[in-house]
Amino acid sequence: MPSQPSVISPDLIPAELYPVINALCAVSIDVAAVIAKGPLGQSLGSQVGENTDGDAQKALDVLADEMFEGALREANVRWYASEEQETVLTLDPAGKYALAIDPLDGSSNIDVNVSIGTIFSVFDAKDEAEASFLRPAREQLTGGYILYGPSCCLVVTFGSGTQQYVLDPDTKQFVLVEKAMSVPATSKEFAINASNYRHWSKPVRTYIDECLAGKEGPRGKDFNMRWVGSLVAETHRILTRGGIFLYPRDGRPGYENGRLRMIYECAPIAFVIEQAQGGATDGETPILDLAADTLHGRTPLIFGSAEKVAAVAAHHELSE
Ligand SMILES: O=P(O)(O)OC[C@H]1O[C@](O)(COP(=O)(O)O)[C@@H](O)[C@@H]1O
Ligand SMILES: [Mg+2]
Numbered sequence: 001m002p003s004q005p006s007v008i009s010p011d012l013i014p015a016e017l018y019p020v021i022n023a024l025c026a027v028s029i030d031v032a033a034v035i036a037k038g039p040l041g042q043s044l045g046s047q048v049g050e051n052t053d054g055d056a057q058k059a060l061d062v063l064a065d066e067m068f069e070g071a072l073r074e075a076n077v078r079w080y081a082s083e084e085q086e087t088v089l090t091l092d093p094a095g096k097y098a099l100a101i102d103p104l105d106g107s108s109n110i111d112v113n114v115s116i117g118t119i120f121s122v123f124d125a126k127d128e129a130e131a132s133f134l135r136p137a138r139e140q141l142t143g144g145y146i147l148y149g150p151s152c153c154l155v156v157t158f159g160s161g162t163q164q165y166v167l168d169p170d171t172k173q174f175v176l177v178e179k180a181m182s183v184p185a186t187s188k189e190f191a192i193n194a195s196n197y198r199h200w201s202k203p204v205r206t207y208i209d210e211c212l213a214g215k216e217g218p219r220g221k222d223f224n225m226r227w228v229g230s231l232v233a234e235t236h237r238i239l240t241r242g243g244i245f246l247y248p249r250d251g252r253p254g255y256e257n258g259r260l261r262m263i264y265e266c267a268p269i270a271f272v273i274e275q276a277q278g279g280a281t282d283g284e285t286p287i288l289d290l291a292a293d294t295l296h297g298r299t300p301l302i303f304g305s306a307e308k309v310a311a312v313a314a315h316h317e318l319s320e
């Protein structure tokens with residue numbers, strides 16, 4: 001751990017959680033430096049194995065996981081649940097918190113120099129490891145992400161607004177730049193992996209068909225589309241200029257609940273988005289009212305500008 005604090009302007013960070021956030025920031029400064037070396041450093045994008053979900057594990061997935069696990073041992077974290085680990089690890093038996101992490105989000109973008117990130121979520125630790133995570137997402141104490149993009153930033157909520165901190169490369173510290181982020185209520189942008197169109201359910205197809213119909217369609221305006229392939233980058237764009245993101249369930253084997261994991265990805269992103277006046281649902285229920293039933297369980301995720309999320313939810317209701 002560096003001698004200087006890794007995140008300054010900490011007045012909005014609850015004192016008890018500061019060591020956790022500070023440790024996450026300290027590691028992310030090192031992760032950002034590793035990423036910035038690109039092909040000058042070690043080969044980060046090569047496949048080194050598979051995780052429990054059968055996803056390809058890249059060298060940087062494993063390295064980032066090891067780096068966060070190591071640093072969080074001294075940050076009052078009792079239970080550590082990682083997308084890259086099969087079971088929950090005990091870090092500090094006396095620790096107060098249970099931390100879930102997607103150490104490296106957007107793995108397919110590692111070797112193409114496109115934005116990637118880290119997503120995290122913290123609960124109070126219970127005596128049982130798994131029970132600390134398999135509970136309503138609304139019980140999170142904090143949730144957020146670090147984006148390794150053209151600039152590196154931390155976006156985080158503690159339940160009273162969503163804040164943004166940016167890493168100053170000169171001082172190597174995260175500095176508060178926005179106290180209360182707000183998702184624009186409406187926008188003309190949607191994000192979905194349209195290559196799966198033929199596998200989608202009727203409500204999702206209907207909604208996207210309406211967007212594609214543009215001015216002449218029922219929504220009466222032209223839309224734009226984006227798909228980065230890194231959830232953190234899509235989230236940051238939507239927090240900044242609005243829009244909607246959809247990773248729905250679809251008809252492919254293994255995609256019955258979509259692709260994204262509840263505790264490592266959907267819950268923290270939903271927390272950040274709701275605290276910025278946006279919406280996040282699985283199509284029927286707000287994500288924050290759901291609980292994962294297994295550690296690596298997935299859920300459909302639809303989030304963004306409140307008005308757009310409501311429109312998709314309405315399609316789901318109509319089709320019931
Ligand atoms: O390749 P697809 O099916 O479009 O999926 C893209 C999604 O998968 C993810 O990369 C999954 O995250 P990981 O990289 O952590 O496995 C998301 O960041 C992204 O939104
Ligand atoms: Mg991910």
Ligand SMILES: [Mg+2]
Pocket residue numbers: 061083102103104105106107
């Ligand atoms: Mg990942």
